[in-house]
Amino acid sequence: MNYSSVGIQGIGYCVPEKRITNDDVVNMTGLDKEKVEFFTGLEERRWANHEEAFSTFGIAAAKEALDDAGVSPRDIRLLIVATGSGDFYSPAVGCLIQHELGLENAFVLNLNQACAAPNYALATAIRFMIDGTYDKALVICGDVTTRMLSRHENLFVGFLGDAASAVVLGKLKDEKKGFISEHFDSDGRYFYGSGLFNWGSRVPREELGEGKEYFITRDEIAGILLPNIIKWFKISFHSCLEKGNLKQEDINFISPHPAAMSQIIAQLESINENLSKTHLVTDLYGHSGGGTTFIVLKEALKNGKLKPGDLIYSFGNGAGFQWAGMIFRWCDRDEFID
Numbered sequence: 052m053n054y055s056s057v058g059i060q061g062i063g064y065c066v067p068e069k070r071i072t073n074d075d076v077v078n079m080t081g082l083d084k085e086k087v088e089f090f091t092g093l094e095e096r097r098w099a100n101h102e103e104a105f106s107t108f109g110i111a112a113a114k115e116a117l118d119d120a121g122v123s124p125r126d127i128r129l130l131i132v133a134t135g136s137g138d139f140y141s142p143a144v145g146c147l148i149q150h151e152l153g154l155e156n157a158f159v160l161n162l163n164q165a166c167a168a169p170n171y172a173l174a175t176a177i178r179f180m181i182d183g184t185y186d187k188a189l190v191i192c193g194d195v196t197t198r199m200l201s202r203h204e205n206l207f208v209g210f211l212g213d214a215a216s217a218v219v220l221g222k223l224k225d226e227k228k229g230f231i232s233e234h235f236d237s238d239g240r241y242f243y244g245s246g247l248f249n250w251g252s253r254v255p256r257e258e259l260g261e262g263k264e265y266f267i268t269r270d271e272i273a274g275i276l277l278p279n280i281i282k283w284f285k286i287s288f289h290s291c292l293e294k295g296n297l298k299q300e301d302i303n304f305i306s307p308h309p310a311a312m313s314q315i316i317a318q319l320e321s322i323n324e325n326l327s328k329t330h331l332v333t334d335l336y337g338h339s340g341g342g343t344t345f346i347v348l349k350e351a352l353k354n355g356k357l358k359p360g361d362l363i364y365s366f367g368n369g370a371g372f373q374w375a376g377m378i379f380r381w382c383d384r385d386e387f388i389d
Contacts, residue, residue, distance in 0.1 A: 054231075055228040055229055056223050057181060057220055057221070057229050058220070058221060058223050058227070058228075060120040060187075060219045060221035060382070061119035061121070061122065061218065062119055062216070062352070063116035064217070064345055065107075065108040065111035065112045066213070066214040066336050067099045067103060067108070069097060069099070070096075071096050072095050073087050073091075073093070073209070076208060090209065092311055092333075092334060093312070093333065094335060096335075096337025097336050103195070105138055108193060109134070109144070109193060110151050110152060113148065116217040119219070125154075127156065127187050128156055129157060129188040129189070130157040130191070131145075131160045131188065131189070131190045132144055132159070132161050133161075133169070133171065133172040134163070134193055134341065135168075135194060135196075136196050143161035144161070146159055148191065160175070164341070165340060165341070166308065166338075166341055166370070167374055169190070169367055170365060170366075170367050170375035170376065170377045171375055172341075174377070176188040189217060189218075191215060192341035193340060193342025194214075194339050196266055197211055199264070201266075211337050211339075213337075213339055213342075214336060216339075221387040221388065222387065223382065224388055227386045228380050230377065230378075231295040231297070231379055232290075232292075233378075234287040234290040234377075235374070236286075237374070241279070244276060245267060245276075247266055248262065248267055249263060277313070277314060281314075283366075285318075291364060291376050291377065295378050302378070304351060304356065304363045306363065306364070308366055311338065315329070315333065318366070330351035330356050332346050340369075341367065357381055360381065362378060363381060364376065365377050365379070
């Protein structure tokens, strides 16, 4: 089985039209504008309106990715939808998206890996593909978390944006390389750090924030997350380099965990890199969970920061806590098997 025989063939995303400014966040939370700007580093973020749901953006992102790849919906054999904020608690949204897109030949798999979803979903799809089971896959990630938070509870409201993004994975021609290495890990000590602690099967306990109808970040945990995210990013980076027999200077583009501007900068500085090695979208769209990672790649392509042949290190960290890093090569269209 050849891990490198799979690559990203097409990419797309969709964000809401509704813009939420820092002034809007100030009016919701009562916080000083300077504090909102300092802690989030955002200029604005995009939020879904009342008529929109995750499937709205997931379907649009998938259509763009399919068009970008030049692939018909009938050619997709595997659909993975990774979100923690689907249209309903149950059933999972993957089957609805399959139907709306006309993916009549696709096996559907739903995942919930929070903000680390893209790398987990990609790794899962790759394993189905390298054993010969499927030759084309569609991965959709993202969140519409603003439907699940109290807009008056804490500053976290200022970080969040809604979006979905998608990639089409294809098999590569002989000798061409796509995905190169990966690193996954988790630490349940921080399980109660942040999340949506509602609608589960356990009796709610208020001291843990359970049962509340909105996204919660516990203050005593939030303060230690940034140092850990930096540590996890750095460990994953060097692990992926070692597994891929690569040096840091071989990496052309880096996509850190994109939750906040301060986090992005701190992760890059931990490996002696700076913002010139990445592309920013969080400052305009907010953090859409797993949706942001593919948006970064799409916008980097549009802006000439990413080109075929470039090696990418992508990292994501999600509530639980769980994290994942991957190194992969950006492939040209003519490198894929039809």
